[in-house]
Amino acid sequence: MSAPRMAALPRFLVNGLPGDRVSVTDRGLAYGDGLFETIRVEQGRAGLLEQHLRRLALGASALALPVDLAQLRNELEAAAAELQRGLLKLTITRGPAGRGYAIPAQVEPTRILQLSSLPDYPSANAAEGVRLFPCATRLGHQPLLAGIKHLNRLEQVLARSEWQDPSYAEGLLLDIHDRPIECTMSNLFLRLDERWVTPSLTLCGVRGVMRDYLMDRLAAEGEPVIERPVSSDELLMSAEVFCCNSVYGVWPVVELAGHRWSIGVHTRQAQRLAEQVIS
Amino acid sequence: MSAPRMAALPRFLVNGLPGDRVSVTDRGLAYGDGLFETIRVEQGRAGLLEQHLRRLALGASALALPVDLAQLRNELEAAAAELQRGLLKLTITRGPAGRGYAIPAQVEPTRILQLSSLPDYPSANAAEGVRLFPCATRLGHQPLLAGIKHLNRLEQVLARSEWQDPSYAEGLLLDIHDRPIECTMSNLFLRLDERWVTPSLTLCGVRGVMRDYLMDRLAAEGEPVIERPVSSDELLMSAEVFCCNSVYGVWPVVELAGHRWSIGVHTRQAQRLAEQVIS
Structure with missing residues (x-):
């Protein structure tokens, strides 16, 4: 079975869809209102995935940021399988909103997945x-x-x-x-x-x-x-x-x-x- | 002379052009690596513009962020003239970059201008x-x-x-x-x-x-x-x-x-x- 030809790295998913742009009103950009995780992928598997998800959940709790951990897990596992070897960066923000620090009544978080190659640190x-x-x-x-x-x-x-x-x-x-x-x-x-x-x-x-x-x-x-x-x-x-x-x-x-x-x-x-x- | 019909507020300029999206790789989003100013506009003039630009320059110096103050001043004055009355929010970030905290050798800052109406605080x-x-x-x-x-x-x-x-x-x-x-x-x-x-x-x-x-x-x-x-x-x-x-x-x-x-x-x-x- 031959592997499918993959698009060049890095590539991006925004809210589960291919894309590399977010709204200028995103609170991640306005206030740094969000979280991220950088995950190593080997043999199609996201390393220390449970630990990454646990830290993400702790951070989401501290920021009162609604996150769907089951959805994130599915997307990370799928991206890891596609990437096979490399780095997954997950960013989750409080999403687009009007001006001002107050958290809007209706929050729709933005999730960004970046698939890239491993950094080339000297051995x-x-x-x-x-x-x-x-x-x-x-x-x-x-x-x-x-x-x-x-x-x-x-x-x-x-x-x-x-x-x-x-x-x-x-x-x-x-x-x-x-x-x-x-x-x-x-x-x-x-x-x-x-x-x-x-x-x-x-x-x-x-x-x-x-x-x-x-x-x-x-x-x-x-x-x-x-x-x-x-x-x-x-x-x-x-x-x-x-x-x-x-x-x-x-x-x-x-x-x-x-x-x-x-x-x-x-x-x-x-x-x-x-x-x-x-x- | 009748005033031209204006597009609905809020509206946005990214790097001087109409647009409301930025790259997911922008360091403003990744690390909150940038600055902002919120400026009141009355009678087509940006209030306390010198003070806003001075604070921006101080922040840019602290973050070693290259900013073109003359360009920003021109864009703010033009936007204020267009807005006549309202709020200008200027965001300036260290722009798109690869992963990692290190500042890239070549920085191209992102500037975002948001034109909106005044907040409706009770008198x-x-x-x-x-x-x-x-x-x-x-x-x-x-x-x-x-x-x-x-x-x-x-x-x-x-x-x-x-x-x-x-x-x-x-x-x-x-x-x-x-x-x-x-x-x-x-x-x-x-x-x-x-x-x-x-x-x-x-x-x-x-x-x-x-x-x-x-x-x-x-x-x-x-x-x-x-x-x-x-x-x-x-x-x-x-x-x-x-x-x-x-x-x-x-x-x-x-x-x-x-x-x-x-x-x-x-x-x-x-x-x-x-x-x-x-x-």
Whole structure:
């Protein structure tokens, strides 16, 4: 059976139909009033789909955004089957509306699905580790929005614009109290006193689905992960450090502002767990 | 000379051409990566245009967003002449781009102009004053974005969704340290010890153009406005309180959570100054 010829990537679906335009009155554009998920697809399957849908549901609840999870699941599974290998980006907004912050009585969310190829990260990132750029941009505290992958992402845009040097694969973000929280597109794990610690995300930061998955899997392997506030000193004192997301898995961190780490066995263990769901 | 028949409102221009759609890849939609201004038009003129353009330039500088202010001024003046009376909303984003937070090497901003009629606020708001809803949503601190009218407005969306009762014309927003900052779409002025005080906006809040204008004009009339952090107790102790923006001018505040204020002569003075530029 020959595979059907596919249209070029990226391609887009808006509300289930081919199309790449939305109304200028969409509240996603006006206020960043919406959510998104970026999902890795391998062998026609959307990786960590349950975790992505669970985070989407949490965000939708926080924003009081009506979403049809069964419909989204069907569309994501169909798009993953079509894509076979690549990236699915789902954006869901509160849809078109009149001017003003008040949520309209009748909300018709807009859902946008982007099918694209996988980013071409150097394979050395996973094998030999990455350097982190120390971002000056600080994450503000907003407990109502912390953890959620919403469309208000100017902090990440500002932080990511701080470096162009490709020898930095990621940038470290501290919060306004100078505590390490995450990287611009990843979460952070630290090996402290023979245990994994990950910064708590109750005041800022995005709760990555790979972070959730690794916390579950590491606990099941006898390595429970402690979620708590972390200081910069603790980060530097850590025996191992890695960053992770659901697209690239785990990258060991080997350098930050002149400080160096070697790649330990515990990071390699986390990497193997991640590879089980992203390949 | 008879006026030409105008198309129904609202109508839209995208990059100078009639149209009401933008690409789903626009960074305004993806990350709220952009700015906006809402401008009142009377007698074919855009009110406080210099102040609006100045704030836009400040925001563009903070976001490193390339904007052509001369072009924007021309388009706003032409649209105001066409509209004669109503509201112009200008949105400017970092334009379409590939996936990821990094700013592309070549940025082509998207500019969207919305021409609409004036909102139909009750005339009693200005004449008899308004009640403020005490919002539970707190403004997070982010000095890099404070003051700017950017497209990351989920805090305002959440705050405005807290009440539906139309007897509240506006909602009061405190910051995460419980200090009064502004209202959901307006700034705040308090009469304390025979002087006007307005909350400083270095950590959060939007620097309204009417606030800037009133600070200038009141100073010129021998009433300099002090810009500093304000406590909730000070708000309640104030002799007069008003909120203001460039669309409705000045609304005296007469009630908040059971506390009542009367409308004083100093508020009426500010109201007259505002009316000089919005009517």
